[in-house]
Amino acid sequence: MPWVKDFDVDLAVDKAMKVFWAKGYEATSISDLTDAMEIKKGSLYNAFGSKNALFNRVLLKYDRENRRAAIKQLEAMEDPLVAIRTLFDALIAESEADRERKGCLLVNTALDLPNHSEEVQALVTSALSEFEAFFVRLVERAQARKQVPADLDAREAAKSLLSQVVGLRVLARGVFDSESLRAIGNQALARITA
Amino acid sequence: MPWVKDFDVDLAVDKAMKVFWAKGYEATSISDLTDAMEIKKGSLYNAFGSKNALFNRVLLKYDRENRRAAIKQLEAMEDPLVAIRTLFDALIAESEADRERKGCLLVNTALDLPNHSEEVQALVTSALSEFEAFFVRLVERAQARKQVPADLDAREAAKSLLSQVVGLRVLARGVFDSESLRAIGNQALARITA
DNA sequence: GAATGTCTTGAACGGTCAGTCTAGACTTGC
DNA sequence: GCAAGTCTAGACTGACCGTTCAAGACATTC
Secondary structure (H helix, E strand, C coil), X not given: CCCCCCCCHHHHHHHHHHHHHHHCCCCCCHXXXXXXXXXXXXXXXXXXXXXXXXXXXXXXXXXXXXXXXXXXXXXXCCCHHHHHHHHHHHHHHHHHHCCCCCXXXXXXXXXXXXXXXXXXHHHHHHHHHHHHHXXXXXXXXXXXXXXXXXXXXXXXXXXXXXXXXXXXHHHCCCCCCHHHXXXXXXXXXXXXXX | XXXXXXXXXXXXXXXXXXXXXXXXXXXXXXHHHHHHHCCCHHHHHHHHCCHHXXXXXXXXXXXXXXXXXXXXXXXXXXXXXHHHHHHHHHHHHHHHHCCCCCCCHHHHHHHCHHHCCHHHHHHHHHXXXXXXXXXXXXXXXXXXXXXXCCCCCHHHHHHHHHHHHHHHHHHCCCCCCHHHHHHHHHHHHHHHHC
8 A cells, every 4th residue: 555645634624724714715715725734736635625625624623623622611510600601701712812813713604604515504503503502401401500590481592692602703803892792791691690 | 078977886886785795705706796787897997996995885885774774763763672672673584585695794794804904894893883882872761761770781781782683693694593583682682671 | 070088898917716637756565 | 676556746727816908989178
C-alpha cells in the first residue's frame, strides 16, 4: 500500500472552520481555505471532494465540539437554573473574548439556511432542535424542583430560550455591548422563574 | 441640458432589494442585480457607483419602508401591550407569507455585520438602537398604565424584546414552524406582564 | 438645427472563482 | 529493489467577478 496523507486532516478541518466561521460560506474562497489549511488545491479536493462537503465536515465538527460538548456539561449540573445562567454567562464571555466577532457558526448558518445545501439545512435544524429539547429538559427539571412555576409551558419556554440565545448570538456580532448582552441573559432567566 | 435617466431609479432599487434580501450581499452578483433591475452594468455604475453603495441605498430604503413605518404605526396604538402583540403577530404572518424565507434584511445584515462596510455597520446599528428605544417607550407607557409591573427594568426588558424579535427572524428562515414562532411571541409578552 | 452634456450600451479589463488533471513524489508490500 | 497505488504540486480549465471605458443615443437649450 502507498503513501499516507502527510497533513493532519483534523487539524486542517479546524483551520478551515475558523475561515468559514469568520467570513461565512459564500465569502470564503478555496484560496482562503488552502492558505489557512496550508495545503494545495489538489490535496483539498482529494481529501474533501468539494467546498460544500468540507463545510459539512466543518459544521459537524463544530457542532460536536461546541454545542454537544456544552450541553453535556450543562446537563450534568444539579441545579437547572444555574445551568441556564452558566450558559448565558459563557456565551457572553465567549463573545467578549472573540475579537473577530465571529459569533456562532451554527447560528450564522441558520440565518442563511435557505441558501445552503440540504445536508447543511438538515444538520443545522437538528442541532437547534436538540438545543431546544435540552431546554425543555432543564425547565421540566426546574419545575420538579419547584424552582419554576408549574403552570409555565415548558415547551414554549424552551423555544423562547432558544430564541434568546440566537438573538444574543446575532446581536453580539456588533450591535450590542457586553452590558446589553447581560440584560438578555437576566431577562431570559427572570422570565422562567417569575 | 441633456437626457434624463429613462429608468425609474426607485423601482430599480426596489428590485435590487429583493435580490440582496433573498441571496445576501456576498452571494449577489452584479449580473444578478442588472438582470433583476433590467438595466445594464454601465447604467448601474453610473447611477449608483458601486455594489456597496447600491446596497447602502437598498438598506436605507428597507429601513424607511419597513422598520420606521412599522414603528410609526405601532406607536400610534393606544395600548402598548397590544402594540407588542401586533408586532409579533405581524412578523409571524410575514414569515408565513414569505415563500422564499428571506427573513428581515436588517437582521440578515446584522448577523454578518463585521464583514460589511462601516457605513452599513452604522446604518444597521442605529436602526436596531432605534428599535430598542421604541421598546423602552412602549414598556414605560405600559408601566404608567399599570399593565406591567413597575419594578420591571424597562431598559433591560427592551433589550430582551429586541433579542426575541431577532431570534424569531433568524429561526423563521427555516428552523421553526409557525407554531414555534408563536411560542416566542407568547413568551415575550408573558415575560413583561407577569 | 446645432451644440451641450448625461445617458445607455456593450465590449473589455485584470483578477479570481470552483474545480480538474497530469506528472511526479513517496511509502508500502513483496 | 521493484511494482503498486495514493498522495502532492501546481499548471490549467472556462466561467464569472466587480469595475471601467469608449462610443453612440438622445433630450434639452440656444
